[in-house]
Amino acid sequence: MQIVINGEAKEVACNLTVAALLQQMALQPLRVAVELNRLLLPRAQHSQTALAQGDVLEIVTLVGGG
Amino acid sequence: MSQKKLRIGRFEIASRLFVGTGKYETYELMAQALAASGCEVVTVAVRRERMTDTSGRNILDFLDPAKYTLLPNTAGCFTADDAIRTAKLGRELLEGLDNAGSAWVKLEVLGDKKTLLPDPAGTLEALIELKKEGFEVLCYTSDDPIAAMRLKAAGADSVMPAGAPIGSGQGILNPWNIRIILEQLKEDDPDYPIIVDAGVGTASDVTIAMELGADGVLLNTGIAGAADPLMMAGAMKLAVESGHLARHAGRIPKKLYATASSPITGVIGAQ
Numbered sequence: 001m002q003i004v005i006n007g008e009a010k011e012v013a014c015n016l017t018v019a020a021l022l023q024q025m026a027l028q029p030l031r032v033a034v035e036l037n038r039l040l041l042p043r044a045q046h047s048q049t050a051l052a053q054g055d056v057l058e059i060v061t062l063v064g065g066g
Numbered sequence: 067m068s069q070k071k072l073r074i075g076r077f078e079i080a081s082r083l084f085v086g087t088g089k090y091e092t093y094e095l096m097a098q099a100l101a102a103s104g105c106e107v108v109t110v111a112v113r114r115e116r117m118t119d120t121s122g123r124n125i126l127d128f129l130d131p132a133k134y135t136l137l138p139n140t141a142g143c144f145t146a147d148d149a150i151r152t153a154k155l156g157r158e159l160l161e162g163l164d165n166a167g168s169a170w171v172k173l174e175v176l177g178d179k180k181t182l183l184p185d186p187a188g189t190l191e192a193l194i195e196l197k198k199e200g201f202e203v204l205c206y207t208s209d210d211p212i213a214a215m216r217l218k219a220a221g222a223d224s225v226m227p228a229g230a231p232i233g234s235g236q237g238i239l240n241p242w243n244i245r246i247i248l249e250q251l252k253e254d255d256p257d258y259p260i261i262v263d264a265g266v267g268t269a270s271d272v273t274i275a276m277e278l279g280a281d282g283v284l285l286n287t288g289i290a291g292a293a294d295p296l297m298m299a300g301a302m303k304l305a306v307e308s309g310h311l312a313r314h315a316g317r318i319p320k321k322l323y324a325t326a327s328s329p330i331t332g333v334i335g336a337q
Contacts, residue, residue: 006114025117031124032115033158040154043162058114060155062125064096065111065141066086066232066264066286 001053012051019047022059032061069310072281074259075202075223076169077135081106082276083306084137084261086286090295093128099289100134102299109137109172109284112156126163136160136167137204140174144185146192149175153196170202170223172263172284182232186213190220197221206263209243211250218251218258225251225258226284229275230265233287237271238262241278248279269298269305276309277317 001014012021018041022029034041035058041049051057072079085105090096100108108129129136138156140149153171160168175192177185184207196203197220204224205217214225227247230236238244244262252258262275263284272283283306292298 006117027115030162031126031159033112033155033162035151035155038151040151040158042158058151058155060112060159061115062110062136062138062156062159063113064087064090064093064125065139066088066109066284 001051003051003053003055003057005057006059015050017047018045018049018051018057021051021057022046025059027059032059034059069314072259073257074170074204077107077166077202079106079135079282081303081306082282082310083272083302084109084263084282084284085289085299085302086284087125087129088286089290093123093125095295096125096290097128099295099299100129102296102303103289104303106135107137107167108134109139109286110156111139111141112152112159113142131160131163131165134165136163136165137170137172138167139172139206140192142176143174144176144188146175146188146195149173149188149192150195150199153192153201154199157201170204171196172204172206172226174206184208184213184228186210186216189213190216193217193220193222204261209240209247211243211246214247214251214260223259224261226261226263228264229262229271230267232264233291234265235267235288235291236265237267238274238278239265241274244275244278244280252279269301272302272305273309273312276306277313279313282306 037056072082081104083105084107085103086109140152143149157168175185175188177183193203202223205222206226207213209227217225229238259281261282262280266285266288275283289295289299
C-alpha cells in the first residue's frame, strides 16, 4: 500500500506498524518523533499503530538551529 | 561574587548566554564552541529525518543531553499551526531523551523569508494554544513594545525581542525600544525574563544588551559564523558576564561637561 513519508510517496507492506517501519528504516526510536496525519503519535503507541493506505507521516529529528 | 540565577518558569539557569547549534562547519566545532561559551541552554531545531544521509551522524552524538538543557525552536514555521505541530514534535523528542527542555519551546512564527521577521498575529495565536498544551513558551518577537506587551499579557514565560534580523550581525539596532520593552514588561514584575535574541554580531552587542537590563542573550550566528568560533565563544562568555555585572554595579551618569578625576587644588605653581 502507498503512504507518504516526509513528503514522498512510499510503498510499504499492509498493516505495517509504525514501530516496524522505523525499524525497517534503521531509525533509532529515541532519536525520532512521528506525526501521523498531522497528529503527534507518541512513542508508546508506535508498536500498536498500524499504518493504512494514504497515511501521511512526518518523521523528524533534532538538528542544529538558533 | 554570587549572582542571582536567571529564572524562566520552572528553569533556573546560571549562564545568561543561550547559544544556538546551527551553522557550524562541523559538529565537533559546535561541541567545542558550546563548551567555550559556558552556556547551559542550547537551542535546537526540529526537521525531517534525512533518510539518505549516509554519514549517519546525528547532532545528539555531539550534544550531551545530560549536560545541556535543550531548547527546541519552531524555526522555519510560517503559520501558527506548523509552529504548534513542531513544538509538540520537539517535546516528544526531548521527553525521549529525558531532557528538562521537554517542558519549554522557543516559539518562532515567521512572517517573511527575507527578513525572518516574526508574524505578530501568528505568534500570538500559537502562544495561546501552546500555553493550553502545557508548554512554557519563550517568544521570539521584534523590538516593538506593543507586540512584546501583548505576548506577555497572553502568558509568554519570556519575551525575546530581536536586536536585529536573525544572522545579520547588526547588534542592537534600537536600544530605545529595547529599553521601553524592559521598562514596561518589568513594571511591577522586575524579574520577568527578557532575553535579547537575534542579530548579535560581536561581544560588545551582548554587553550592550545586558547593560540595558536584558536578563540574557541568545545568539547563534555570531559565534558559528566567526572566523574563530572558539575564541568568539570565549568572548561572548566574558561579554554576558561583564554586561550583567556592569548593569548591577550602577554606572556613572552621562554628563555634558567634564568633572576632573584628579584634585583641582594643590597644583604646583598655583598663585
